[in-house]
Amino acid sequence: MIAGVDFTPVWEQRGALLxxxxxxxxxSVVSFALSIVGGLILAGMRRSxxxxxxxxxxxxxxxxxxxxxxxxxxWLFFGLAAAGGFQFNPVPAGILxxxxxxxxxxxxxxxxxxxxxxxxxxxxxxxxxxxxxxxFRTVHLPQVVQVxxxxxxxxxxxxxxxxxxxxVVGVTELMRESQRWAQFYDLPFEFYTAxxxxxxxxxxxxxxxxxxxxxxxxxxxxxxxxxxxxxxxxFGFALPGTR
Amino acid sequence: xxxxxxxxxxxxxxxxxxxxxxxxxxDTTVLHPxxxxxxxxxxxxxxxxxxxxxxxxLRCVNFIAPPSDGVIVFDGEEYRPPTPHRLLPILGAxxxxxxxxxRSEIGMxxxxxxxxxxLTARQNVALGLRxxxxxxxxxxxxxxxxxLEKVGMGAKADAYxxxxxxxxxxxxxxxxxxxxxxxxxxxxxATSALDPELVAGILAIMRQLAQDGMTMLVVTxxxxxxxxxxxxxxxxxxxxxxxxxxxxxxxxxxSERTRAFxxxxxxxxx
Numbered sequence: 001m002i003a004g005v006d007f008t009p010v011w012e013q014r015g016a017l018l019x020x021x022x023x024x025x026x027x028s029v030v031s032f033a034l035s036i037v038g039g040l041i042l043a044g045m046r047r048s049x050x051x052x053x054x055x056x057x058x059x060x061x062x063x064x065x066x067x068x069x070x071x072x073x074x075w076l077f078f079g080l081a082a083a084g085g086f087q088f089n090p091v092p093a094g095i096l097x098x099x100x101x102x103x104x105x106x107x108x109x110x111x112x113x114x115x116x117x118x119x120x121x122x123x124x125x126x127x128x129x130x131x132x133x134x135x136f137r138t139v140h141l142p143q144v145v146q147v148x149x150x151x152x153x154x155x156x157x158x159x160x161x162x163x164x165x166x167x168v169v170g171v172t173e174l175m176r177e178s179q180r181w182a183q184f185y186d187l188p189f190e191f192y193t194a195x196x197x198x199x200x201x202x203x204x205x206x207x208x209x210x211x212x213x214x215x216x217x218x219x220x221x222x223x224x225x226x227x228x229x230x231x232x233x234x235f236g237f238a239l240p241g242t243r
Numbered sequence: 244x245x246x247x248x249x250x251x252x253x254x255x256x257x258x259x260x261x262x263x264x265x266x267x268x269x270d271t272t273v274l275h276p277x278x279x280x281x282x283x284x285x286x287x288x289x290x291x292x293x294x295x296x297x298x299x300x301l302r303c304v305n306f307i308a309p310p311s312d313g314v315i316v317f318d319g320e321e322y323r324p325p326t327p328h329r330l331l332p333i334l335g336a337x338x339x340x341x342x343x344x345x346r347s348e349i350g351m352x353x354x355x356x357x358x359x360x361x362l363t364a365r366q367n368v369a370l371g372l373r374x375x376x377x378x379x380x381x382x383x384x385x386x387x388x389x390x391l392e393k394v395g396m397g398a399k400a401d402a403y404x405x406x407x408x409x410x411x412x413x414x415x416x417x418x419x420x421x422x423x424x425x426x427x428x429x430x431x432x433a434t435s436a437l438d439p440e441l442v443a444g445i446l447a448i449m450r451q452l453a454q455d456g457m458t459m460l461v462v463t464x465x466x467x468x469x470x471x472x473x474x475x476x477x478x479x480x481x482x483x484x485x486x487x488x489x490x491x492x493x494x495x496x497x498s499e500r501t502r503a504f505x506x507x508x509x510x511x512x513x
Contacts, residue, residue, distance in 0.1 A: 048332070049327075049329070049332045050331065052330060120353060120357040123353070124357035124416075125359075126307055128346070128370070128371040128375065128419065129343055129375040130343070130371070130374050131374075142361045143360070220361060220403035221403070
C-alpha cells in the first residue's frame with residue numbers, strides 16, 4: 001500500500017485541468033495547421049527551379065531540424081526580449097516555436113510524398129494543358145497529401161506532446177496546470193499520473209481519428225469486392241489473431 | 244488526305260513542323276537534329292528499337308521534354324526551347340503560358356496511361372475541360388460523359404482508376420485527351436503496357452480516330468497497325484530518323500538497320 005495516495009484533489013481541480021486541455025488542443029491544432037503550410041512552402045522551395053530558393057529551403061530545413069524546441073522557445077521568449085527586441089506573449093511564442101520546428105519535419109514528410117507520386121502524373125497534367133499551378137493544386141497536392149497522411153499524423157502526435165514544453169514560458173496548458181496543483185497540494189504523484197494518463201488518452205483518440213481519416217482518403221484505392229471481413233478492433237488497431 | 248477540316252487546311256499545309264529539333268541530357272544526345280513535317284490529317288507512325296529517341300521526339304513536340312535546340316512550328320506558330328530562368332523562374336511565365344496553350348491543342352496518350360488515381364473516370368476527363376476550356380462543372384461533366392461513351396466507358400464514369408483494367412484506363416486517358424478537341428494526337432506506345440487481349444480494343448479506337456481525319460503521331464511496336472493505318476512510317480535508330488516513307492516502302496527497306504529491326508520484331512511475332 002502506497003501511503004497517502006489520494007486522487008480526490010485531482011478530481012476537484014478538473015476544471016483547471018480541462019482548461020489546460022483546451023489550451024493544449026488550441027495550440028496543437030493551430031501549430032499543426034501552420035506546420036502544414038510551412039512544410040508545403042519549404043518542400044516547394046526544395047523543388048523550385050530557382051537555385052537560390054532551393055538553397056534557402058535547404059538551409060532553413062537544416063537549421064530548424066537542428067534546434068531543440070526548448071532552446072528555440074527560451075530564445076524567442078526571453079532572448080529576443082532581453083536583446084531589446086520583441087516581447088512575445090507566451091502562447092504566440094509557443095505556437096511560433098512549435099510551427100517553425102515542425103514545418104521542417106513536415107517539409108521532409110511532404111518531400112517523401114512528392115517523390116512517391118509517379119512523374120507520369122505531372123507529364124499527363126501538363127500535356128493536358130494545365131498550368132503548373134493547376135497541376136499542383138488539382139493533381140499533385142491531393143496525391144502528396146494522401147501518401148503523406150500517416151506521417152503527418154505522427155507529427156501531430158508529436159506536437160500534442162511537445163505542447164508540454166510550453167509550460168516553461170508560462171503557457172497555462174495541461175502540464176502547467178498539473179505542476180501548479182501538484183505543488184499546491186504537494187501531490188506530485190497524483191497530478192503527474194493524471195497528466196500522463198490524459199496525454200496518453202488524447203494521443204489514442206488522435207490516432208484513432210487519424211486512422212479513420214487515412215482510410216477515408218484511400219476510399220478510391222480499395223477494391224469494393226476485396227474488402228476484408230470486419231476485424232475486431234481496439235482503438236483502431238487489429239486485435240492479435242483476428243487478421 | 245481525309246476531308247472535313249477547317250478552311251485553313253490550305254492544301255495539305257503542314258500542321259506540325261520540326262526544324263533541327265535536338266534533345267541532349269548532359270553529354271548524351273538522345274535526339275540528333277531532326278526535321279519532320281506532319282500534314283493535317285496525316286497519320287505518321289514512328290517505329291524503332293527502344294532507346295532510339297522515338298518517345299523523346301514525341302515529348303519534344305509538346306514540350307513535356309523541352310528540346311535543347313531547334314524550332315517547332317505548330318499551326319503556323321513558332322515555338323523555341325524556353326530560356327531557363329535559374330534565378331527568377333517568374334521571368335519565364337509568359338513563355339510558359341504560351342507552351343501551356345500549345346499543349347492544350349495537342350492530345351497525348353502514354354504507355355503507362357497516367358490517369359489521375361484520385362479522380363473518377365468522369366473527373367479525369369472533366370478536369371481539362373474545366374481548367375483549359377473554362378467549362379462549368381456541369382458542362383464539363385456532361386461533355387466528359389459523352390467522351391467516355393465514345394470509347395465505350397460510359398458505364399464506368401463513376402469508377403476510380405484503381406477499379407479499372409489497363410485497357411479501360413487507357414480508354415479513359417484517350418477520352419481525356421480527345422475531350423479537348425486537339426488538333427494533333429500523340430500516342431506514346433499506347434498499347435505496350437496492356438495485356439495482349441486488350442490491345443486490339445485500343446488499336447480499334449486509334450484506327451477509327453485516323454479514319455475520322457485526326458492528325459496523329461504514333462510511336463508503336465504494332466507493325467500491323469502501322470502498315471494498315473499509317474500514311475507514313477518513320478524508322479528511328481540511335482536518335483536519328485534513318486528512313487521514312489509510305490508503309491509499302493517498308494516491305495523493301497533501304498537501310499540495313501531497318502531490315503534488321505523489322506526482321507527481329509517479325510520473328511518475335513511468330
